[in-house]
Amino acid sequence: MPASEFEAVPAVETDSKPSPAGLVVMKFGGSSVADTERILIVARRLAAARERGLRVVGVLSAMGDSTDELFTLAREISPRPHERELDMLVSVGERISCALAAMALLDLGHDAVSLTGSQAGIVTDTAHGKAKILEVRARRIHEALDRGAIVLVAGFQGVSTEAEVTTLGRGGSDTTAVALASALGAEACEIYTDVDGVFSADPRVVRGARKLDAVSYDEMLELSASGARVLQLRSVEFARNHGVALHVRSSFSDDEGTWVTAEESGRMLEKAMISGIAHTVDETVYRVEGIPAAALLSALASSHVNVDTILRVADEIVFSAPSDDGETTSRTLDELGARWSADADLGKVSVVGAGMKSHPGVAATAFETLDANGIEPLVVSTSPIKITCYVRRSEVDRAVAALHEAFGLGELAPSSSEPQGLARGRT
């Protein structure tokens, strides 16, 4: 029956979204797989993409707070758990969610297979707890995709060049997803989260915060570095360096979220001068004297402390680092014999926007606004597309709201849906 030969080829429905060249990477964060009910929802979402004819790779985080619970177990055993063993321990959570999602997909009648980071060929360096992806050896993924299976890859983890299990650090599942999207030639990497996208400010703090339709990599980098935790900083860097288009969207709706792409991508980026106001209260500001900057930064890098803002005035060096790394940072400073003090009672508020490159008045507006609200910027740092002020922690929310209003961020077409949850939720 030669006439039916062509009909036997399954019809591939083309997506109305930009062509993902047949392959999509879909990443779901911890809150999207918090319990078995939500994992079933995720499975149906992956299945729907497969049924539209796409090749589908899902990257899952661990269920809810399960990774935190593993860290708690480790701390019950040891005040400073051995890093290699800690990675063996905390990498199990993603394996659980992936295996459960694969079971659900198999029950839905789809071929599916879950892979650990190691099985998926995510090869990293040997920096346990903060490993960097060196290479993706995707043989097993390709084999599974070629036979039509949906592939679930455990996020946040890989295997080192010394054949040890490694993890990529907080939010590392985003990086896993972007690396896979790049290695597999996906045109889009969809990051599903518990909010509708990237907002002009934290909706918890600013009621009129608006969902952004698109931002550039650079803006997203500044937003991520400044406290908007919808995407992990490194994953945005990776996406920019490899030209992977990111689509940050809600696990709970089919609405378009926020696209993160190159400025020159042709996608309509925000025309506003300022994209958003980001903030974080998770950093400690250190003031150090008596140590050359190079020696200081090199020692902190060896200790894997992620230094953020760095300022230098005369002999004094001011830098910020995650409060979580406080113990390591203090130890490193002591070992250097530095004179130092720390202030953990500060918050960081950043005004981010590619438009400010050509608008020198932005800094003035920002400082006038803070001044009018009686808020003193204690440490200030700027980049071409960002102005960051450290203020007293108790004044952070007021500063964000005032700046959001001063730059008119809530005035453009307001988001049709109320933001669900928190723009700063961990992913």
Next chain:
Amino acid sequence: MPASEFEAVPAVETDSKPSPAGLVVMKFGGSSVADTERILIVARRLAAARERGLRVVGVLSAMGDSTDELFTLAREISPRPHERELDMLVSVGERISCALAAMALLDLGHDAVSLTGSQAGIVTDTAHGKAKILEVRARRIHEALDRGAIVLVAGFQGVSTEAEVTTLGRGGSDTTAVALASALGAEACEIYTDVDGVFSADPRVVRGARKLDAVSYDEMLELSASGARVLQLRSVEFARNHGVALHVRSSFSDDEGTWVTAEESGRMLEKAMISGIAHTVDETVYRVEGIPAAALLSALASSHVNVDTILRVADEIVFSAPSDDGETTSRTLDELGARWSADADLGKVSVVGAGMKSHPGVAATAFETLDANGIEPLVVSTSPIKITCYVRRSEVDRAVAALHEAFGLGELAPSSSEPQGLARGRT
């Protein structure tokens, strides 16, 4: 200083126990690693063995009921979870306990490393959920031992010849331990559990139950098959086939437990005619008609149902199988088109002892005892060293106590310590 050269060689304290040729495998069950406090106790126990100069391999089960919780998650997702994915899921528990124990040992100043079943080179067949160990490729274990490290191996799991994660079935950590003891040339495999050893009957049922100092492999096999769950049946078979001496002992004391060795080992085995009375209530008895025995047993084997007792009278076949496998068994029987019935309200009581080979009166005593207590043995099966009776479930405890007394098992030197916990606890 040539005179001190020899003193520099660390003194190896020889153990008072039979020489383990420098290497000991120590296996700890789920209740021994139920929380981080107990894991610290296990770590100190492993460290103490290392400090006596031994090369130490620890095999750990998952913490407490954590594997059961993973099975529950799987059932929330799927009524019949895909076996490959189920193994990916339920193999994480042992990885957690091993990583935590390794952290604890490192804090105690010992070198230590945790290995998954795959990393430890436990190669199995592809029967997910009930895999059999084919080979131990112990390169990584040897490397770690050679540098002086204590090696923690995740029990219950391996990697299949198709590079998939497999599990060995309930109690599989015992089998992991015995296989490693054999492959590494350990002369003893220590099985730490929450009871003091193997008892003449379940101490919960028979107050005067006595700890046995030593039993033969064959007796232990019959005891294990008959419901004494201190050791998994397969691990005893493996130990017998490879001549691995087992020492079943308490996690909570340094007392000698029960040695399981060859009858001809020279170790003083029990001289008593009967070693113990075992029982279980976890089996269902099936009566089947209209199917040739070979076809029936082959179909059940294909379905991985572990058939226990098999009897045949005229056209009727009677067999028992774990009640846990009830669904699979029923399906298999239906697919064969058999006429069948099942009785799950029975319990199995077994009298076990190598001595009965030369004492034909044992069976008579057993049946007289049951009869005198008004208990009817509904199905009976015997081996050279065992008599098994299926009785009504409600009569099991009375039957065990009556037989224990009839064979005078409580009369010999009573155990100095009260049994802690249950002889039938899962390991």
